Amino acid sequence: MMLSDRRPAPISTLVVDDESLARRNLTVLLRRDPDIGSIEECASGAEAVEAIRRRRPDLLFLDVQMPECGGFDVLELLGTDLPQTIIFVTAHDEYALRAFEAGALDYLLKPFDDARFMRALARAKEKIAHYAPHRVTPRRLVVKSPRQLHFIDVPDIDWVEAASYYACLHVGRETHVIRRTMAELERDLGDTFIRIHRSTIVNLDHVGGLELQSSGDYAVILRSGTRLRLSRRYKKALQSRLIATQSPV
CATH class of the missing domain: 3.40.50.2300 (Response regulator)
Known part of the structure; x- marks a missing residue:
């Protein structure tokens, strides 16, 4: 109270x-x-x-x-x-x-x-x-399918992809579709996740590096080997977050 x-x-x-x-x-x-x-x-x-x-x-x-x-x-x-x-x-x-x-x-x-x-x-x-309290970052997301419920551990999510009114959660070799907007997921997943494109959010803990493309743009390389396009709009924010999460040698 x-x-x-x-x-x-x-x-x-x-x-x-x-x-x-x-x-x-x-x-x-x-x-x-x-x-x-x-x-x-x-x-x-x-x-x-x-x-x-x-x-x-x-x-x-x-x-x-x-x-x-x-x-x-x-x-x-x-x-x-x-x-x-x-x-x-x-x-x-x-x-x-x-x-x-x-x-x-x-x-x-x-x-x-x-x-x-x-x-x-x-x-x-x-x-x-009157500011609303910060949301508690969920440990799991619940994904409904026609016959069952899937409980996805948030730290296991590699990256998130926009799909119209839905979002695709990429977890290892599996992909789960959830009815959530990218804005909602970006807000709720917590500080470990960051948007790298208007249609892509990545888990910083799963980022292995950045790769310069022939076009002059960068791709985000996940530890799984997946390559994702990095929008110039989000490049500075991503680089800053990656540097901030590095442990001193």
């Missing part, structure tokens, strides 16, 4: 901006709010990707234009590892539509006053307070 007057957990926050003064200003404003817990600053997009995956912050303040890895690059690299609430902070108003399309809650245009910041923070706190 949840008590309605229970104090919410402190909100963990990440501030990402290549300008130290901009980061400091946001941090000062955030520390005035008793609901804000830990605050970490990142000076680059690449640093932010690592910090977000490590800390899983509730709230992200993200600059748009940064050297080498901008705000939108950060979101692309993160894939499904996005924080609950994202607020863009930038001096450029031309990216507002793209920011909201990417799932941003608000768009703070520099220079902004304290009142504007507090309105954005209040919206963020309201969203976080």
Whole structure:
């Protein structure tokens, strides 16, 4: 049972901006709010990707234009590892539509006053307070056939292929058809799985490497020998995840 007057957990926050003064200003404003817990600053997009995956912050303040890895690059690299609430902070108003399309809650245009910041923070706190809890990654998927039920252990799935309103689960030499969308499976299978094409999701634990094709594109090579097309749209995210999952020698 949840008590309605229970104090919410402190909100963990990440501030990402290549300008130290901009980061400091946001941090000062955030520390005035008793609901804000830990605050970490990142000076680059690449640093932010690592910090977000490590800390899983509730709230992200993200600059748009940064050297080498901008705000939108950060979101692309993160894939499904996005924080609950994202607020863009930038001096450029031309990216507002793209920011909201990417799932941003608000768009703070520099220079902004304290009142504007507090309105954005209040919206963020309201969203976080009502945010649905993370789904528990299932250990098994149930696949129905005309005469029986199949229980598929999720770690055994090599890759998933879109098939109209269905999806094909490739498990070793077997293929099972399930009535689930790719978006649902990408969300529910957990961090071990990643999309490499609009119609393909792979199990990172089953990836053996990448192979450069004569076309200049890459193919994902599974440990089973299966070759799957890697879309350029998902290349950065896949490479980042593969590097992050490597154990130090």
